[in-house]
Amino acid sequence: MNYKVLLNALGQIEDDRKISKEVVMNALKEALIKAYRKNVEIPDIALRVEINEDNGHINMFQQYTVVNEVEDDELEISFEDAKELKEGIELGEYIEKPVSLNNLSRASATLARNVMKQKIREAEKLAVYEEYADLLDEMVLGIVESVEEKFVLVNLGRTIAMMPSSARIPNERYTEGQKIRVIITEVKKETKGSQVVVSRTDAKLVKRLFEKEVPEIFQGIVEIKAIAREAGERTKMAVYSHNPDVDAIGACIGPKGTRVQEIIEELKGEKIDIFEWSDNVSDLVRNALAPAEVVAVIPSENSKGLIVVVNKDQLSLAIGKKGKNARLAVKLTEKKIDIKTKEDLDEQGVDYIALQNEYLRKIEEEKLIKQAKQLKEEVALEVAEEFEEEIIEEVIEEAIEENMLTEEISEVEEVKEDSIKPEVVKEENVSKKKKLLESKATEYVSVFEKLVGDTSKPKTEKPDYKNKKKKKEEDEHKPRLKDLKKDLDYEIKPLYSEEELEEIRRQEEEEELTQYDDYMDYEDYDEYYDDED
Numbered sequence: 453m454n455y456k457v458l459l460n461a462l463g464q465i466e467d468d469r470k471i472s473k474e475v476v477m478n479a480l481k482e483a484l485i486k487a488y489r490k491n492v493e494i495p496d497i498a499l500r501v502e503i504n505e506d507n508g509h510i511n512m513f514q515q516y517t518v519v520n521e522v523e524d525d526e527l528e529i530s531f532e533d534a535k536e537l538k539e540g541i542e543l544g545e546y547i548e549k550p551v552s553l554n555n556l557s558r559a560s561a562t563l564a565r566n567v568m569k570q571k572i573r574e575a576e577k578l579a580v581y582e583e584y585a586d587l588l589d590e591m592v593l594g595i596v597e598s599v600e601e602k603f604v605l606v607n608l609g610r611t612i613a614m615m616p617s618s619a620r621i622p623n624e625r626y627t628e629g630q631k632i633r634v635i636i637t638e639v640k641k642e643t644k645g646s647q648v649v650v651s652r653t654d655a656k657l658v659k660r661l662f663e664k665e666v667p668e669i670f671q672g673i674v675e676i677k678a679i680a681r682e683a684g685e686r687t688k689m690a691v692y693s694h695n696p697d698v699d700a701i702g703a704c705i706g707p708k709g710t711r712v713q714e715i716i717e718e719l720k721g722e723k724i725d726i727f728e729w730s731d732n733v734s735d736l737v738r739n740a741l742a743p744a745e746v747v748a749v750i751p752s753e754n755s756k757g758l759i760v761v762v763n764k765d766q767l768s769l770a771i772g773k774k775g776k777n778a779r780l781a782v783k784l785t786e787k788k789i790d791i792k793t794k795e796d797l798d799e800q801g802v803d804y805i806a807l808q809n810e811y812l813r814k815i816e817e818e819k820l821i822k823q824a825k826q827l828k829e830e831v832a833l834e835v836a837e838e839f840e841e842e843i844i845e846e847v848i849e850e851a852i853e854e855n856m857l858t859e860e861i862s863e864v865e866e867v868k869e870d871s872i873k874p875e876v877v878k879e880e881n882v883s884k885k886k887k888l889l890e891s892k893a894t895e896y897v898s899v900f901e902k903l904v905g906d907t908s909k910p911k912t913e914k915p916d917y918k919n920k921k922k923k924k925e926e927d928e929h930k931p932r933l934k935d936l937k938k939d940l941d942y943e944i945k946p947l948y949s950e951e952e953l954e955e956i957r958r959q960e961e962e963e964e965l966t967q968y969d970d971y972m973d974y975e976d977y978d979e980y981y982d983d984e985d
């Protein structure tokens with residue numbers, strides 16, 4: 453049967469609805485299998501569909517399980533009959549026989565159509581969900597589809613998003629066909645399809661608009677540290693420049709205010725306050741309450757918030773119309789703020805200047821402690837890495853020395869049997885490390901030296917991995933522990949074994965006994981001098 457027309461139609465669906473080819477083909481196979489089962493009225497029959505996309509042919513095969521005794525001839529086939537159809541068949545395997553799709557009933561064809569539609573719809577829902585889930589908190593351009601009392605439907609291209617009334621800018625009017633920029637705030641996966649929720653009141657919309665209009669923000673030179681918004685009224689935004697040569701506020705405003713003016717027009721005249729970010733909470737609160745002039749910022753009695761001191765004529769300006777300025781400052785700084793006048797605190801006898809100085813000193817101390825801890829952690833990590841490298845080097849050196857020592861001891865034992873006297877061997881075994889240092893004077897060549905190559909090179913020459921390590925250290929200009937050891941005020945002495953120490957003590961005792969052998973007692977000559985007198 454030639455289904456070339458059907459395959460062409462499925463290809464069109466694939467292009468229009470952005471569904472993968474594999475999903476469409478699997479849906480077609482499942483639809484044909486269910487339609488054939490309904491046609492023959494055997495729901496558990498095993499089938500396989502083969503689609504040739506080149507010539508447009510679709511073939512279906514019924515599968516029979518190979519068994520010894522057949523209980524259901526629609527599902528099973530005997531082992532003897534299976535051997536006649538296919539050589540080398542084993543029990544439990546399948547034998548396939550082709551079946552015709554030309555005689556499907558109208559009900560079976562309808563079922564196939566419904567299955568195809570359902571599978572394609574499910575695949576489309578999944579594709580839409582995955583696409584817009586990746587765009588969460590991102591700004592997209594949409595077209596107003598319809599305006600209802602409680603929501604607005606916005607066409608985003610592949611789906612219709614819903615913008616509830618709470619996500620609409622107050623006093624903003626929408627008309628069908630109007631292009632608007634919205635932020636995707638939520639993507640739900642429901643049985644009826646993927647539900648996308650968009651908003652015009654989210655503060656992220658202002659942030660994305662600045663990223664679009666200001667190249668310095670998009671490139672990461674200028675960063676929006678904090679933002680607070682009351683949609684349709686005012687937005688406060690704290691910015692910070694990572695480049696000292698770039699003015700963060702000036703970059704956001706643009707030449708003659710063109711950049712910020714574009715955003716204000718998009719937001720239908722919403723006012724935007726841009727100020728400098730500061731890690732100091734006191735300075736940040738001062739900037740956030742602008743244009744009001746702040747006299748002092750002190751902690752509250754329970755230390756859970758801040759008290760802002762202003763002059764009496766600045767009180768209404770600091771609070772703002774309907775408390776708007778103070779609310780935005782609280783949102784932006786994430787601190788509870790209580791605004792009081794200087795005159796009220798003077799009447800209460802509160803020395804707010806001293807409290808402010810103490811608060812600033814405490815903030816500075818906390819900042820220094822934080823920096824010190826961070827520096828300590830960095831230094832500790834760096835020292836630990838260097839110490840670990842040093843330990844690894846020493847372990848490698850010791851392993852090499854032990855390997856050399858083992859090779860040389862074995863060779864000494866072999867030579868001892870032929871020519872070396874037991875006394876000489878005993879003398880050489882007094883100090884293994886001494887023998888290692890004096891091995892240069894020996895007449896034999898160790899296995900390690902043979903592997904290394906030229907034995908005429910001085911012992912101080914290091915293998916290649918040492919030279920690479922040394923070169924890497926010189927490039928990185930990092931201080932090494934070996935360099936620090938040179939500045940020590942004590943001398944590193946070699947370690948001796950118990951036998952060596954015992955031998956040293958014995959020699960010292962003999963020297964003490966023999967040091968007076970040549971001593972002359974001049975009292976023996978007293979008699980001579982007496983006789984002379």
